[in-house]
Amino acid sequence: MSEFRAFSAPGKALLAGGYLVLDPKYEALVVGLSARMHAVAYPYDSLQEPDSFEVRVRSKQFNNGEWLYRVSPETGFVPVSTSGSKNPFIEKVIANVFNYFKPNMEDYCSRNLFIIDIFSDDAYHSQEDSVTKVHGSRRLSFHSHRIEEVPKTGLGSSAGLVTVLTTALASFFEPKLTNNVEKYRNVIHNLSQVAHCQAQGKIGSGFDVAAAAYGSIRYRRFPPALISNLPDLGSAVYADELTHLVDEVAWNITIKSNHLPSGLVLWMGDIKSGSETVKLVQKVKKWYDSHTPESLEVYAELDHANSRFMEGLSKLDNLYESNNDYCAEVFESIEKNDSTCQKYSEITDVRDAVATIRRCFRKITEEAGADIEPPVQTKLLDDCQTLKGVLTCLIPGAGGFDAIAVIATQSVDLRAQTAGDERFSSVQWLDVSQANWGVGKEEDPETYLDK
Numbered sequence: 405m406s407e408f409r410a411f412s413a414p415g416k417a418l419l420a421g422g423y424l425v426l427d428p429k430y431e432a433l434v435v436g437l438s439a440r441m442h443a444v445a446y447p448y449d450s451l452q453e454p455d456s457f458e459v460r461v462r463s464k465q466f467n468n469g470e471w472l473y474r475v476s477p478e479t480g481f482v483p484v485s486t487s488g489s490k491n492p493f494i495e496k497v498i499a500n501v502f503n504y505f506k507p508n509m510e511d512y513c514s515r516n517l518f519i520i521d522i523f524s525d526d527a528y529h530s531q532e533d534s535v536t537k538v539h540g541s542r543r544l545s546f547h548s549h550r551i552e553e554v555p556k557t558g559l560g561s562s563a564g565l566v567t568v569l570t571t572a573l574a575s576f577f578e579p580k581l582t583n584n585v586e587k588y589r590n591v592i593h594n595l596s597q598v599a600h601c602q603a604q605g606k607i608g609s610g611f612d613v614a615a616a617a618y619g620s621i622r623y624r625r626f627p628p629a630l631i632s633n634l635p636d637l638g639s640a641v642y643a644d645e646l647t648h649l650v651d652e653v654a655w656n657i658t659i660k661s662n663h664l665p666s667g668l669v670l671w672m673g674d675i676k677s678g679s680e681t682v683k684l685v686q687k688v689k690k691w692y693d694s695h696t697p698e699s700l701e702v703y704a705e706l707d708h709a710n711s712r713f714m715e716g717l718s719k720l721d722n723l724y725e726s727n728n729d730y731c732a733e734v735f736e737s738i739e740k741n742d743s744t745c746q747k748y749s750e751i752t753d754v755r756d757a758v759a760t761i762r763r764c765f766r767k768i769t770e771e772a773g774a775d776i777e778p779p780v781q782t783k784l785l786d787d788c789q790t791l792k793g794v795l796t797c798l799i800p801g802a803g804g805f806d807a808i809a810v811i812a813t814q815s816v817d818l819r820a821q822t823a824g825d826e827r828f829s830s831v832q833w834l835d836v837s838q839a840n841w842g843v844g845k846e847e848d849p850e851t852y853l854d855k
Protein backbone atom coordinates (compact mmCIF):
# COMPACT_ATOMS: atom_id res chain seq x y z
CA MET A 405 0.00 0.00 0.00
CA SER A 406 1.66 3.25 -1.06
CA GLU A 407 -0.82 6.08 -0.62
CA PHE A 408 -1.87 7.94 2.53
CA ARG A 409 -4.44 6.07 4.50
CA ALA A 410 -6.09 6.72 7.83
CA PHE A 411 -7.89 4.58 10.38
CA SER A 412 -9.64 5.19 13.69
CA ALA A 413 -10.77 3.12 16.68
CA PRO A 414 -13.36 3.97 19.34
CA GLY A 415 -13.01 4.55 23.06
CA LYS A 416 -15.04 2.49 25.53
CA ALA A 417 -17.40 2.54 28.48
CA LEU A 418 -17.95 -0.71 30.38
CA LEU A 419 -21.61 -0.40 31.43
CA ALA A 420 -22.17 -3.89 32.86
CA GLY A 421 -19.81 -6.59 34.06
CA GLY A 422 -17.05 -4.72 35.85
CA TYR A 423 -14.81 -7.21 37.72
CA LEU A 424 -16.99 -10.19 36.74
CA VAL A 425 -15.73 -9.85 33.15
CA LEU A 426 -12.28 -10.94 34.40
CA ASP A 427 -13.83 -14.42 34.68
CA PRO A 428 -14.90 -16.04 31.38
CA LYS A 429 -18.03 -17.31 33.12
CA TYR A 430 -19.57 -13.84 32.96
CA GLU A 431 -20.73 -11.62 30.11
CA ALA A 432 -20.23 -7.86 29.98
CA LEU A 433 -21.68 -4.95 28.01
CA VAL A 434 -19.16 -2.45 26.67
CA VAL A 435 -20.20 0.49 24.54
CA GLY A 436 -17.95 2.00 21.88
CA LEU A 437 -17.58 5.77 22.16
CA SER A 438 -17.47 8.57 19.60
CA ALA A 439 -14.06 9.64 20.97
CA ARG A 440 -11.63 7.90 18.65
CA MET A 441 -7.92 7.29 18.30
CA HIS A 442 -6.66 7.95 14.78
CA ALA A 443 -3.66 6.69 12.81
CA VAL A 444 -2.42 8.09 9.47
CA ALA A 445 0.01 5.88 7.55
CA TYR A 446 2.28 7.59 5.03
CA PRO A 447 3.57 6.03 1.80
CA TYR A 448 6.67 3.87 2.23
CA ASP A 449 9.95 5.73 2.46
CA SER A 450 13.47 4.32 2.49
CA LEU A 451 16.35 4.32 4.96
CA GLN A 452 19.98 4.56 3.93
CA GLU A 453 20.67 1.28 5.73
CA PRO A 454 19.05 -1.65 3.87
CA ASP A 455 19.38 -4.16 6.73
CA SER A 456 16.59 -3.04 9.03
CA PHE A 457 13.21 -1.34 9.23
CA GLU A 458 12.52 1.91 11.02
CA VAL A 459 9.05 2.73 12.33
CA ARG A 460 8.43 6.38 13.23
CA VAL A 461 5.28 7.03 15.26
CA ARG A 462 4.45 10.68 15.86
CA SER A 463 1.89 12.05 18.28
CA LYS A 464 2.18 15.76 17.45
CA GLN A 465 -0.47 16.74 19.99
CA PHE A 466 1.89 15.99 22.87
CA ASN A 467 5.29 17.29 23.91
CA ASN A 468 8.12 15.00 22.72
CA GLY A 469 5.46 12.91 21.00
CA GLU A 470 7.73 11.01 18.63
CA TRP A 471 9.03 7.45 18.98
CA LEU A 472 11.49 5.84 16.57
CA TYR A 473 12.10 2.10 16.64
CA ARG A 474 14.35 -0.11 14.53
CA VAL A 475 13.52 -3.77 13.93
CA SER A 476 15.20 -6.48 11.84
CA PRO A 477 14.60 -10.16 11.05
CA GLU A 478 18.00 -11.03 12.52
CA THR A 479 16.94 -9.98 16.02
CA GLY A 480 13.46 -11.48 15.93
CA PHE A 481 12.00 -8.03 15.28
CA VAL A 482 12.67 -6.91 18.85
CA PRO A 483 12.16 -3.12 18.67
CA VAL A 484 15.15 -0.95 19.57
CA SER A 485 14.38 2.68 20.34
CA THR A 486 16.54 5.11 18.36
CA SER A 487 14.79 8.23 19.66
CA GLY A 488 15.65 7.89 23.32
CA SER A 489 12.02 7.98 24.44
CA LYS A 490 9.98 4.79 24.74
CA ASN A 491 6.31 4.05 24.52
CA PRO A 492 5.50 0.47 25.62
CA PHE A 493 2.23 0.35 23.70
CA ILE A 494 3.84 1.45 20.44
CA GLU A 495 6.79 -0.85 21.03
CA LYS A 496 4.68 -3.97 21.54
CA VAL A 497 2.50 -3.20 18.53
CA ILE A 498 5.62 -2.97 16.36
CA ALA A 499 7.06 -6.18 17.84
CA ASN A 500 3.91 -8.20 17.23
CA VAL A 501 2.93 -6.87 13.81
CA PHE A 502 6.43 -7.52 12.47
CA ASN A 503 6.57 -10.97 14.09
CA TYR A 504 3.23 -11.80 12.53
CA PHE A 505 4.02 -10.62 8.98
CA LYS A 506 7.75 -11.56 9.15
CA PRO A 507 8.84 -9.27 6.25
CA ASN A 508 12.21 -10.04 4.68
CA MET A 509 14.56 -7.22 3.85
CA GLU A 510 14.90 -8.12 0.17
CA ASP A 511 11.19 -7.42 -0.38
CA TYR A 512 11.42 -4.07 1.39
CA CYS A 513 14.97 -2.89 0.73
CA SER A 514 13.79 0.36 -0.87
CA ARG A 515 10.73 0.84 1.34
CA ASN A 516 11.89 0.13 4.86
CA LEU A 517 10.85 3.37 6.58
CA PHE A 518 7.27 3.42 7.91
CA ILE A 519 5.85 6.69 9.23
CA ILE A 520 2.57 6.83 11.15
CA ASP A 521 0.91 9.83 12.81
CA ILE A 522 -1.37 9.29 15.80
CA PHE A 523 -4.15 11.67 16.79
CA SER A 524 -6.50 11.40 19.77
CA ASP A 525 -9.86 13.10 20.09
CA ASP A 526 -10.24 15.61 22.92
CA ALA A 527 -12.43 13.52 25.23
CA TYR A 528 -9.57 11.12 26.08
CA HIS A 529 -7.59 13.70 28.00
CA SER A 530 -7.97 16.70 30.24
CA GLN A 531 -7.91 19.86 28.10
CA GLU A 532 -6.06 21.93 30.73
CA ASP A 533 -2.73 23.31 29.46
CA SER A 534 -3.77 22.69 25.89
CA VAL A 535 -4.60 24.86 22.89
CA THR A 536 -6.98 24.01 20.09
CA LYS A 537 -5.45 24.31 16.66
CA VAL A 538 -6.63 23.54 13.18
CA HIS A 539 -4.53 20.67 11.88
CA GLY A 540 -5.30 19.77 8.32
CA SER A 541 -9.02 20.36 8.36
CA ARG A 542 -9.51 19.04 11.87
CA ARG A 543 -9.58 20.95 15.16
CA LEU A 544 -7.30 19.19 17.62
CA SER A 545 -6.02 19.92 21.12
CA PHE A 546 -2.26 20.33 21.45
CA HIS A 547 -0.80 19.79 24.91
CA SER A 548 2.28 21.36 26.47
CA HIS A 549 3.10 18.16 28.36
CA ARG A 550 4.21 14.66 27.45
CA ILE A 551 1.42 12.12 26.86
CA GLU A 552 2.33 10.31 30.07
CA GLU A 553 1.83 13.53 32.08
CA VAL A 554 -1.59 14.54 30.69
CA PRO A 555 -4.52 13.47 32.94
CA LYS A 556 -6.78 10.93 31.25
CA THR A 557 -10.53 10.46 31.37
CA GLY A 558 -10.37 6.65 31.27
CA LEU A 559 -11.98 6.17 27.86
CA GLY A 560 -9.41 3.56 26.81
CA SER A 561 -6.76 5.59 25.01
CA SER A 562 -4.15 2.83 25.20
CA ALA A 563 -6.55 0.18 23.87
CA GLY A 564 -7.58 2.50 21.05
CA LEU A 565 -3.97 3.40 20.30
CA VAL A 566 -2.84 -0.24 20.19
CA THR A 567 -5.72 -1.28 17.95
CA VAL A 568 -5.53 1.57 15.47
CA LEU A 569 -1.72 1.44 15.30
CA THR A 570 -1.85 -2.34 14.73
CA THR A 571 -4.26 -1.69 11.84
CA ALA A 572 -2.13 1.08 10.31
CA LEU A 573 1.12 -0.87 10.61
CA ALA A 574 -0.47 -4.04 9.20
CA SER A 575 -1.63 -2.02 6.18
CA PHE A 576 2.03 -1.75 5.09
CA PHE A 577 2.21 -5.53 4.79
CA GLU A 578 -1.31 -6.41 3.66
CA PRO A 579 -2.29 -4.15 0.72
CA LYS A 580 -5.90 -5.36 0.74
CA LEU A 581 -6.45 -4.46 4.40
CA THR A 582 -7.08 -0.75 3.90
CA ASN A 583 -10.19 -1.28 1.79
CA ASN A 584 -11.38 -4.33 3.69
CA VAL A 585 -10.65 -3.95 7.41
CA GLU A 586 -13.56 -6.27 8.14
CA LYS A 587 -11.74 -9.23 6.61
CA TYR A 588 -8.74 -8.67 8.91
CA ARG A 589 -10.66 -7.57 12.03
CA ASN A 590 -10.04 -10.80 13.94
CA VAL A 591 -6.29 -10.71 13.21
CA ILE A 592 -6.18 -7.04 14.25
CA HIS A 593 -8.07 -7.88 17.45
CA ASN A 594 -5.84 -10.82 18.39
CA LEU A 595 -2.58 -8.98 17.68
CA SER A 596 -3.86 -5.95 19.61
CA GLN A 597 -4.84 -8.03 22.66
CA VAL A 598 -1.33 -9.54 22.76
CA ALA A 599 0.40 -6.16 22.38
CA HIS A 600 -1.83 -4.42 24.93
CA CYS A 601 -1.30 -7.10 27.59
CA GLN A 602 2.47 -7.17 26.99
CA ALA A 603 2.66 -3.37 27.16
CA GLN A 604 0.63 -3.20 30.38
CA GLY A 605 2.50 -6.09 31.96
CA LYS A 606 -0.79 -7.65 33.00
CA ILE A 607 -3.65 -9.54 31.38
CA GLY A 608 -6.93 -7.76 32.04
CA SER A 609 -10.23 -8.95 30.63
CA GLY A 610 -9.43 -7.31 27.27
CA PHE A 611 -12.90 -5.71 27.03
CA ASP A 612 -11.32 -2.38 26.05
CA VAL A 613 -9.31 -3.78 23.14
CA ALA A 614 -12.32 -5.84 22.03
CA ALA A 615 -14.41 -2.65 21.97
CA ALA A 616 -11.69 -0.79 20.06
CA ALA A 617 -11.68 -3.58 17.47
CA TYR A 618 -15.40 -4.39 17.29
CA GLY A 619 -17.28 -1.40 18.76
CA SER A 620 -20.25 -1.85 21.10
CA ILE A 621 -20.46 -5.49 22.10
CA ARG A 622 -21.54 -8.06 24.61
CA TYR A 623 -18.22 -9.58 25.64
CA ARG A 624 -16.93 -12.69 27.40
CA ARG A 625 -13.16 -12.81 27.84
CA PHE A 626 -10.51 -15.10 26.41
CA PRO A 627 -8.48 -17.41 28.70
CA PRO A 628 -5.48 -15.41 30.02
CA ALA A 629 -3.18 -18.38 29.37
CA LEU A 630 -3.50 -17.83 25.63
CA ILE A 631 -1.26 -14.78 26.07
CA SER A 632 0.70 -15.68 29.20
CA ASN A 633 1.85 -18.93 27.55
CA LEU A 634 3.48 -17.13 24.63
CA PRO A 635 7.29 -17.51 24.60
CA ASP A 636 9.47 -14.46 25.22
CA LEU A 637 9.64 -11.88 22.47
CA GLY A 638 12.87 -12.40 20.53
CA SER A 639 12.96 -16.15 21.09
CA ALA A 640 13.44 -18.34 18.01
CA VAL A 641 9.87 -19.66 18.26
CA TYR A 642 8.04 -16.43 19.10
CA ALA A 643 6.97 -15.58 15.55
CA ASP A 644 5.60 -19.04 14.86
CA GLU A 645 3.83 -19.27 18.23
CA LEU A 646 2.30 -15.82 17.73
CA THR A 647 1.07 -16.69 14.25
CA HIS A 648 -0.40 -19.94 15.55
CA LEU A 649 -2.21 -18.07 18.34
CA VAL A 650 -3.52 -15.33 16.01
CA ASP A 651 -4.57 -17.56 13.11
CA GLU A 652 -5.31 -21.02 14.42
CA VAL A 653 -6.03 -21.16 18.16
CA ALA A 654 -9.69 -20.98 19.27
CA TRP A 655 -9.87 -18.02 21.65
CA ASN A 656 -13.24 -19.09 23.11
CA ILE A 657 -14.14 -15.41 23.30
CA THR A 658 -17.67 -14.05 22.97
CA ILE A 659 -18.02 -10.89 20.91
CA LYS A 660 -21.61 -10.09 19.97
CA SER A 661 -22.43 -6.80 18.31
CA ASN A 662 -24.71 -4.74 20.53
CA HIS A 663 -25.85 -1.15 20.92
CA LEU A 664 -27.80 1.06 23.27
CA PRO A 665 -31.47 1.59 22.46
CA SER A 666 -31.75 3.87 19.44
CA GLY A 667 -33.91 6.36 21.31
CA LEU A 668 -31.38 6.80 24.10
CA VAL A 669 -28.01 8.52 24.42
CA LEU A 670 -25.02 7.79 26.64
CA TRP A 671 -23.62 10.72 28.63
CA MET A 672 -20.18 10.36 30.26
CA GLY A 673 -19.41 12.61 33.20
CA ASP A 674 -15.75 13.18 34.09
CA ILE A 675 -15.27 13.82 37.79
CA LYS A 676 -11.63 14.90 37.66
CA SER A 677 -10.60 12.43 40.34
CA GLY A 678 -8.34 9.50 39.84
CA SER A 679 -9.08 5.84 40.38
CA GLU A 680 -6.48 3.11 40.53
CA THR A 681 -8.04 0.22 38.62
CA VAL A 682 -5.19 -2.19 39.38
CA LYS A 683 -5.49 -1.57 43.14
CA LEU A 684 -9.28 -1.85 42.99
CA VAL A 685 -9.03 -5.18 41.16
CA GLN A 686 -6.54 -6.48 43.75
CA LYS A 687 -8.80 -5.48 46.66
CA VAL A 688 -11.89 -7.04 45.06
CA LYS A 689 -10.04 -10.29 44.30
CA LYS A 690 -8.80 -10.47 47.91
CA TRP A 691 -12.34 -9.88 49.15
CA TYR A 692 -13.76 -12.47 46.74
CA ASP A 693 -11.25 -15.15 47.74
CA SER A 694 -11.66 -14.50 51.47
CA HIS A 695 -15.46 -14.20 51.55
CA THR A 696 -16.60 -17.33 49.75
CA PRO A 697 -19.32 -18.63 49.46
CA GLU A 698 -21.01 -15.26 50.11
CA SER A 699 -18.84 -13.52 47.48
CA LEU A 700 -19.88 -16.14 44.91
CA GLU A 701 -23.53 -15.35 45.73
CA VAL A 702 -22.86 -11.62 45.28
CA TYR A 703 -21.26 -12.30 41.90
CA ALA A 704 -24.20 -14.51 40.91
CA GLU A 705 -26.63 -11.74 41.88
CA LEU A 706 -24.51 -9.19 39.97
CA ASP A 707 -24.38 -11.43 36.90
CA HIS A 708 -28.15 -11.93 36.93
CA ALA A 709 -28.67 -8.18 37.31
CA ASN A 710 -26.20 -7.50 34.47
CA SER A 711 -28.18 -9.87 32.24
CA ARG A 712 -31.49 -8.22 33.20
CA PHE A 713 -29.94 -4.80 32.46
CA MET A 714 -28.78 -5.91 29.01
CA GLU A 715 -32.09 -7.59 28.23
CA GLY A 716 -33.99 -4.52 29.42
CA LEU A 717 -31.97 -2.29 27.08
CA SER A 718 -32.67 -4.68 24.20
CA LYS A 719 -36.41 -4.58 24.98
CA LEU A 720 -36.33 -0.76 24.92
CA ASP A 721 -34.45 -0.86 21.62
CA ASN A 722 -37.07 -3.15 20.08
CA LEU A 723 -39.81 -0.94 21.48
CA TYR A 724 -38.23 2.17 19.99
CA GLU A 725 -37.93 0.45 16.61
CA SER A 726 -41.67 -0.40 16.79
CA ASN A 727 -42.36 3.35 16.92
CA ASN A 728 -45.94 2.73 18.06
CA ASP A 729 -48.16 4.72 20.44
CA TYR A 730 -47.07 2.68 23.45
CA CYS A 731 -43.43 3.44 22.59
CA ALA A 732 -44.23 7.14 22.58
CA GLU A 733 -45.87 6.81 26.01
CA VAL A 734 -42.85 5.03 27.48
CA PHE A 735 -40.25 7.48 26.12
CA GLU A 736 -42.41 10.47 27.12
CA SER A 737 -42.50 9.03 30.62
CA ILE A 738 -38.69 8.82 30.71
CA GLU A 739 -38.58 12.42 29.43
CA LYS A 740 -40.79 13.53 32.32
CA ASN A 741 -39.09 11.12 34.73
CA ASP A 742 -42.04 11.30 37.10
CA SER A 743 -44.28 8.75 38.82
CA THR A 744 -45.68 7.59 35.46
CA CYS A 745 -42.42 5.66 34.97
CA GLN A 746 -43.68 3.10 37.50
CA LYS A 747 -46.39 2.08 35.01
CA TYR A 748 -43.95 0.77 32.44
CA SER A 749 -42.00 -2.45 33.03
CA GLU A 750 -39.67 -1.43 30.18
CA ILE A 751 -38.45 1.35 32.47
CA THR A 752 -38.69 -0.34 35.86
CA ASP A 753 -36.93 -3.52 34.69
CA VAL A 754 -33.83 -1.55 33.67
CA ARG A 755 -33.88 0.62 36.79
CA ASP A 756 -34.38 -2.37 39.12
CA ALA A 757 -31.47 -4.21 37.47
CA VAL A 758 -29.16 -1.21 37.83
CA ALA A 759 -30.32 -0.72 41.43
CA THR A 760 -29.28 -4.31 42.17
CA ILE A 761 -25.91 -3.82 40.42
CA ARG A 762 -25.26 -0.65 42.42
CA ARG A 763 -26.35 -2.28 45.70
CA CYS A 764 -23.97 -5.21 45.12
CA PHE A 765 -21.11 -2.85 44.25
CA ARG A 766 -21.80 -0.85 47.43
CA LYS A 767 -21.63 -4.07 49.42
CA ILE A 768 -18.27 -4.93 47.86
CA THR A 769 -17.13 -1.33 48.40
CA GLU A 770 -17.87 -1.70 52.10
CA GLU A 771 -16.55 -5.23 52.62
CA ALA A 772 -13.48 -5.04 50.35
CA GLY A 773 -12.50 -1.46 51.11
CA ALA A 774 -12.47 -0.88 47.35
CA ASP A 775 -14.12 2.40 46.36
CA ILE A 776 -16.26 1.05 43.51
CA GLU A 777 -19.31 3.12 44.41
CA PRO A 778 -18.15 5.32 47.28
CA PRO A 779 -20.78 7.43 49.10
CA VAL A 780 -19.96 10.60 47.16
CA GLN A 781 -20.69 8.77 43.92
CA THR A 782 -23.85 7.23 45.38
CA LYS A 783 -25.13 10.73 46.15
CA LEU A 784 -24.21 11.96 42.68
CA LEU A 785 -25.90 9.04 40.93
CA ASP A 786 -29.03 9.39 43.07
CA ASP A 787 -29.16 13.09 42.13
CA CYS A 788 -28.62 12.25 38.45
CA GLN A 789 -31.50 9.79 38.61
CA THR A 790 -33.92 12.66 39.35
CA LEU A 791 -33.01 14.61 36.19
CA LYS A 792 -35.53 14.91 33.35
CA GLY A 793 -34.93 12.36 30.61
CA VAL A 794 -32.70 10.06 32.63
CA LEU A 795 -33.48 6.36 32.32
CA THR A 796 -30.63 5.20 34.55
CA CYS A 797 -27.10 6.03 35.67
CA LEU A 798 -24.17 4.06 37.01
CA ILE A 799 -20.43 3.97 37.66
CA PRO A 800 -18.73 2.52 34.57
CA GLY A 801 -15.87 0.03 34.51
CA ALA A 802 -14.02 -0.53 37.77
CA GLY A 803 -15.95 2.31 39.38
CA GLY A 804 -14.25 4.76 41.68
CA PHE A 805 -14.25 8.52 41.76
CA ASP A 806 -13.45 9.42 38.16
CA ALA A 807 -16.56 8.96 36.05
CA ILE A 808 -20.31 8.41 35.84
CA ALA A 809 -22.36 7.09 32.93
CA VAL A 810 -25.92 8.25 32.29
CA ILE A 811 -28.39 6.77 29.78
CA ALA A 812 -30.95 9.38 28.80
CA THR A 813 -33.43 10.25 26.06
CA GLN A 814 -32.13 11.89 22.90
CA SER A 815 -33.67 15.31 23.49
CA VAL A 816 -32.29 15.83 27.00
CA ASP A 817 -29.40 18.27 27.53
CA LEU A 818 -27.70 17.35 30.79
CA ARG A 819 -25.23 20.22 30.50
CA ALA A 820 -28.08 22.74 30.45
CA GLN A 821 -30.09 20.83 33.06
CA THR A 822 -27.20 20.69 35.53
CA ALA A 823 -25.58 24.07 34.84
CA GLY A 824 -25.35 26.11 38.04
CA ASP A 825 -26.69 23.22 40.13
CA GLU A 826 -24.26 22.73 43.01
CA ARG A 827 -25.12 19.03 43.20
CA PHE A 828 -23.35 18.51 39.85
CA SER A 829 -20.51 21.01 40.22
CA SER A 830 -17.90 18.21 40.17
CA VAL A 831 -19.15 16.83 36.84
CA GLN A 832 -17.76 17.80 33.45
CA TRP A 833 -19.97 16.26 30.77
CA LEU A 834 -17.67 14.91 28.07
CA ASP A 835 -18.32 15.66 24.42
CA VAL A 836 -18.78 11.99 23.69
CA SER A 837 -21.61 9.54 23.09
CA GLN A 838 -22.04 5.98 22.01
CA ALA A 839 -20.58 4.96 18.62
CA ASN A 840 -21.16 1.34 17.76
CA TRP A 841 -18.52 0.63 15.14
CA GLY A 842 -14.99 -0.60 15.81
CA VAL A 843 -11.69 0.10 14.11
CA GLY A 844 -12.13 1.17 10.50
CA LYS A 845 -10.76 3.14 7.57
CA GLU A 846 -11.27 6.90 7.52
CA GLU A 847 -12.52 8.04 4.12
CA ASP A 848 -10.68 11.37 4.09
CA PRO A 849 -7.01 10.85 5.11
CA GLU A 850 -5.98 14.17 3.57
CA THR A 851 -7.94 15.99 6.28
CA TYR A 852 -5.24 14.92 8.78
CA LEU A 853 -2.40 16.45 6.75
CA ASP A 854 -1.14 19.85 7.79
CA LYS A 855 -0.74 21.65 4.48
Ligand SMILES: Nc1ncnc2c1ncn2[C@@H]1O[C@H](COP(=O)(O)OP(=O)(O)O)[C@@H](O)[C@H]1O
Nearest residue numbers: 463522524551552556558559560561562563565
Ligand atom coordinates in the same frame (compact mmCIF):
# COMPACT_ATOMS: atom_id res chain seq x y z
N1 LIG B 1 -2.24 9.83 21.55
C1 LIG B 1 -1.33 9.01 22.09
N2 LIG B 1 -0.08 8.95 21.58
C2 LIG B 1 0.85 8.12 22.11
N3 LIG B 1 0.64 7.31 23.17
C3 LIG B 1 -0.60 7.35 23.72
C4 LIG B 1 -1.64 8.19 23.22
N4 LIG B 1 -2.75 8.00 24.01
C5 LIG B 1 -2.41 7.09 24.94
N5 LIG B 1 -1.12 6.70 24.77
C6 LIG B 1 -0.39 5.72 25.57
O1 LIG B 1 -1.33 5.09 26.47
C7 LIG B 1 -0.98 5.41 27.82
C8 LIG B 1 -2.27 5.59 28.65
O2 LIG B 1 -2.80 4.30 28.77
P1 LIG B 1 -3.67 3.93 30.07
O3 LIG B 1 -2.93 4.37 31.29
O4 LIG B 1 -4.04 2.50 29.94
O5 LIG B 1 -4.92 4.91 29.94
P2 LIG B 1 -6.33 4.59 29.29
O6 LIG B 1 -7.20 4.20 30.43
O7 LIG B 1 -6.74 5.88 28.64
O8 LIG B 1 -6.09 3.49 28.29
C9 LIG B 1 -0.17 6.70 27.71
O9 LIG B 1 0.69 6.86 28.84
C10 LIG B 1 0.63 6.45 26.44
O10 LIG B 1 1.72 5.57 26.69
Ligand SMILES: C[C@@](O)(CCOP(=O)(O)OP(=O)(O)O)CC(=O)O
Nearest residue numbers: 422423425558608609610681801802
Ligand atom coordinates in the same frame (compact mmCIF):
# COMPACT_ATOMS: atom_id res chain seq x y z
C1 LIG C 1 -12.22 -3.98 36.65
C2 LIG C 1 -12.29 -4.40 35.18
O1 LIG C 1 -13.20 -5.46 35.06
C3 LIG C 1 -12.83 -3.26 34.31
C4 LIG C 1 -12.01 -1.98 34.36
O2 LIG C 1 -12.74 -1.00 33.61
P1 LIG C 1 -12.20 0.51 33.48
O3 LIG C 1 -12.94 1.14 32.34
O4 LIG C 1 -12.27 1.17 34.80
O5 LIG C 1 -10.70 0.24 33.05
P2 LIG C 1 -9.48 1.30 33.03
O6 LIG C 1 -9.76 2.25 31.92
O7 LIG C 1 -8.31 0.41 32.77
O8 LIG C 1 -9.45 1.94 34.37
C5 LIG C 1 -10.86 -4.83 34.74
C6 LIG C 1 -10.87 -5.55 33.38
O9 LIG C 1 -11.94 -5.95 32.90
O10 LIG C 1 -9.76 -5.68 32.81
